[in-house]
Amino acid sequence: MVFLLFLFLSDPAPAIPRFPITEIKVDGARWVSHALVISESGLKIGESYSEKELALARGRIARLPFVLHADFSLDKGEKRGFFTLVIHVREHRLLFHHYNYSFRKRDLPNPLPLRGPGSAEDLSQDAFGNWGLGGRWFLGAYGFAYLTTTLEQVNAKLDFAPGKPVDLGYSHYNLLGTGLFLNVNLQVRSELDQMVYDPFSTRLVRVVEDRSPATTLTLAQPFSNRSQWISLTLDFFENELAFPNGDDFVEVVDEKWFRSSLSWYMDTTNDLSLPTRGRRLEAGLDYGRVTSQFPVQVDHAVEYSPNYEVFTVEALDLRLELAQYHPFTEKLSVYATGVFRTRIQEKGTFLRNPDQTRYQIRSGVDYKIWGADSVDGELRLECFGSHMRRSDDFGHEEIQTLQTGLVFRNSWGLVRAGFQYQHVDVFIGNEESSAK
Amino acid sequence: MNALLLTFLLLSQNPWPQPVKATEGVTIQLPGDILESPKMKRRLFSGLTTTIELATTVKMERGDSVSFFCFLTLRYDVWEERLLVHLVNARKELHTNHFDGLEPLAVWLKDAPILIAFFEEDPGTMLIKTRCRIIPFSQQEAGQTQDWFARKLNVPAAGERGSTNPSKQRESTGETGGQGIFEVLLTTSINRNAVKTYRWKWRLPEGG
Numbered sequence: 001m002v003f004l005l006f007l008f009l010s011d012p013a014p015a016i017p018r019f020p021i022t023e024i025k026v027d028g029a030r031w032v033s034h035a036l037v038i039s040e041s042g043l044k045i046g047e048s049y050s051e052k053e054l055a056l057a058r059g060r061i062a063r064l065p066f067v068l069h070a071d072f073s074l075d076k077g078e079k080r081g082f083f084t085l086v087i088h089v090r091e092h093r094l095l096f097h098h099y100n101y102s103f104r105k106r107d108l109p110n111p112l113p114l115r116g117p118g119s120a121e122d123l124s125q126d127a128f129g130n131w132g133l134g135g136r137w138f139l140g141a142y143g144f145a146y147l148t149t150t151l152e153q154v155n156a157k158l159d160f161a162p163g164k165p166v167d168l169g170y171s172h173y174n175l176l177g178t179g180l181f182l183n184v185n186l187q188v189r190s191e192l193d194q195m196v197y198d199p200f201s202t203r204l205v206r207v208v209e210d211r212s213p214a215t216t217l218t219l220a221q222p223f224s225n226r227s228q229w230i231s232l233t234l235d236f237f238e239n240e241l242a243f244p245n246g247d248d249f250v251e252v253v254d255e256k257w258f259r260s261s262l263s264w265y266m267d268t269t270n271d272l273s274l275p276t277r278g279r280r281l282e283a284g285l286d287y288g289r290v291t292s293q294f295p296v297q298v299d300h301a302v303e304y305s306p307n308y309e310v311f312t313v314e315a316l317d318l319r320l321e322l323a324q325y326h327p328f329t330e331k332l333s334v335y336a337t338g339v340f341r342t343r344i345q346e347k348g349t350f351l352r353n354p355d356q357t358r359y360q361i362r363s364g365v366d367y368k369i370w371g372a373d374s375v376d377g378e379l380r381l382e383c384f385g386s387h388m389r390r391s392d393d394f395g396h397e398e399i400q401t402l403q404t405g406l407v408f409r410n411s412w413g414l415v416r417a418g419f420q421y422q423h424v425d426v427f428i429g430n431e432e433s434s435a436k
Numbered sequence: 437m438n439a440l441l442l443t444f445l446l447l448s449q450n451p452w453p454q455p456v457k458a459t460e461g462v463t464i465q466l467p468g469d470i471l472e473s474p475k476m477k478r479r480l481f482s483g484l485t486t487t488i489e490l491a492t493t494v495k496m497e498r499g500d501s502v503s504f505f506c507f508l509t510l511r512y513d514v515w516e517e518r519l520l521v522h523l524v525n526a527r528k529e530l531h532t533n534h535f536d537g538l539e540p541l542a543v544w545l546k547d548a549p550i551l552i553a554f555f556e557e558d559p560g561t562m563l564i565k566t567r568c569r570i571i572p573f574s575q576q577e578a579g580q581t582q583d584w585f586a587r588k589l590n591v592p593a594a595g596e597r598g599s600t601n602p603s604k605q606r607e608s609t610g611e612t613g614g615q616g617i618f619e620v621l622l623t624t625s626i627n628r629n630a631v632k633t634y635r636w637k638w639r640l641p642e643g644g
Contacts, residue, residue, distance in 0.1 A: 017485075017511070019483075051484055051485055054484065071482075072482065072484060073478075073481075073482035073483055073484065074482065074483025074484065074514050075483070075514060076514050076515060080515055081515065083483070083514065329633060330569075330631060330632070330633060
């Protein structure tokens with residue numbers, strides 16, 4: 001009992017601690033700059049923070065795409081009563097991957113109605129996977145460049161995704177010291193030869209698509225102490241569509257695409273890719289415009305300018321997304337998500353993106369089987385059920401999904417494999433084509 | 437030497453504590469090895485708070501059951517270089533201790549009984565289930581519990597201790613199915629993301 005300091009005081013209530021910070025250090029960062037971690041924490045030297053505010057800051061760092069794990073500790077500051085905050089981070093590796101694979105069992109309508117681009121082909125696959133591979137290089141104090149590509153696995157065959165897409169981009173945090181996030185992405189894709197469903201002729205049409213590099217610019221401004229963001233995304237590319245079958249209305253169509261999204265979102269989840277607690281909310285307006293130009297084919301004789309037809313279609317969609325994650329124990333968590341989007345304005349028929357309304361609700365559980373945390377690797381069991389309905393001018397589809405699988409994550413990336421059951425109902429006009 | 441002594445103290449703890457039925461209720465001694473892992477030690481000395489929550493359900497021979505909550509919060513004061521410990525027992529009595537390091541804390545955990553349940557009269561044979569959770573409090577939305585502490589600040593100690601307020605009595609003895617707002621506050625504020633959970637179960641005979 002010599003060592004025991006057993007001092008029961010007369011019931012003093014503990015004061016709520018606040019910690020005045022005179023210095024912020026970063027520990028464990030091998031590639032990312034300390035300045036970037038500190039700026040994204042939203043914490044400032046000279047301010048006092050409660051434990052809750054520090055916990056929220058820790059969450060902001062943990063959600064950065066290159067951070068695997070973040071933790072805080074306090075050291076003595078410059079003078080008594082003041083503190084040095086130490087931010088401990090574990091980063092993802094510079095090369096990373098993301099693999100998804102599902103065995104599928106589907107109840108499909110028989111005969112399967114053609115509907116939407118490639119839907120018949122997509123729905124008939126028994127097993128499907130994709131494998132994203134990438135690398136990241138930090139440049140300067142606040143930025144990094146990245147390069148990614150995607151492989152696709154249909155049944156046992158692994159190959160590049162259609163068009164062999166390669167994304168090259170640059171992300172910059174805290175632009176000009178304002179907290180603004182900037183991302184520029186360039187996607188290069190080779191010629192794509194595919195069958196596309198034409199709802200007017202109600203048949204599949206062979207289309208060879210040659211797309212210019214697609215440029216996407218994203219700006220996001222945080223506010224409310226970085227718990228909420230306003231983001232603007234602008235997307236532009238040109239497309240040349242060739243119809244080599246010869247019996248189509250046109251032989252070549254030149255398209256100019258412009259898309260933009262204006263979104264508000266908030267995120268209090270504890271993890272970017274496998275959250276177990278917190279909430280995500282997003283609301284946005286998505287605008288798309290496609291200007292098509294093509295020579296009119298008259299009696300199989302192509303007449304060039306001035307006999308070009310030019311028309312423009314536009315669409316404005318409203319999008320709402322909600323996700324809520326709740327832990328029951330340190331291993332078991334449940335979640336529910338909802339996505340709703342509806343077209344609020346349209347000029348012409350947006351054939352390449354025909355959805356007028358779409359909603360999806362999903363609920364699932366997540367159980368950690370192995371691994372203390374994501375730093376050394378963790379294995380989880382995931383199960384969810386979802387219902388999705390989408391409709392357009394030509395009918396609608398309803399898809400019920402049950403999926404279960406395992407997901408493994410470590411500093412290299414994430415592997416997810418599972419089994420999926422789907423029941424699909426398709427309604428064209430007023431006719432139902434059901435799996436029943 | 438100190439590390440060796442600490443290891444000895446921690447290893448000598450029984451990971452399955454034995455409850456003691458005393459006049460004031462049921463007490464347990466927390467096993468010291470619940471703080472043994474390097475990760476837990478890092479957490480304890482991070483300067484931020486860690487909470488040990490004890491949720492106890494007592495099922496009595498006559499069939500009814502009562503729930504109790506108590507918890508400890510531990511925070512290392514980097515300037516004072518000592519661990520501050522707040523204990524709220526099943527009677528909702530708040531005690532504050534401080535320790536110079538893990539060694540006296542481990543000894544205290546071994547020797548100091550924590551009241552996890554109490555009764556007005558001997559309830560006879562009891563089946564006791566306790567869930568002990570270690571929660572990185574600093575990573576929680578701890579607002580509600582901090583608010584509760586803040587309210588404690590404004591309540592005279594005598595008013596909280598030995599109260600004969602019948603409404604408080606009902607709340608404490610579980611006639612409302614738990615401990616009322618106290619339980620609600622705890623379960624909604626720190627009922628998340630425990631880093632470690634222990635479950636203990638005992639059968640205590642009548643009178644013993």
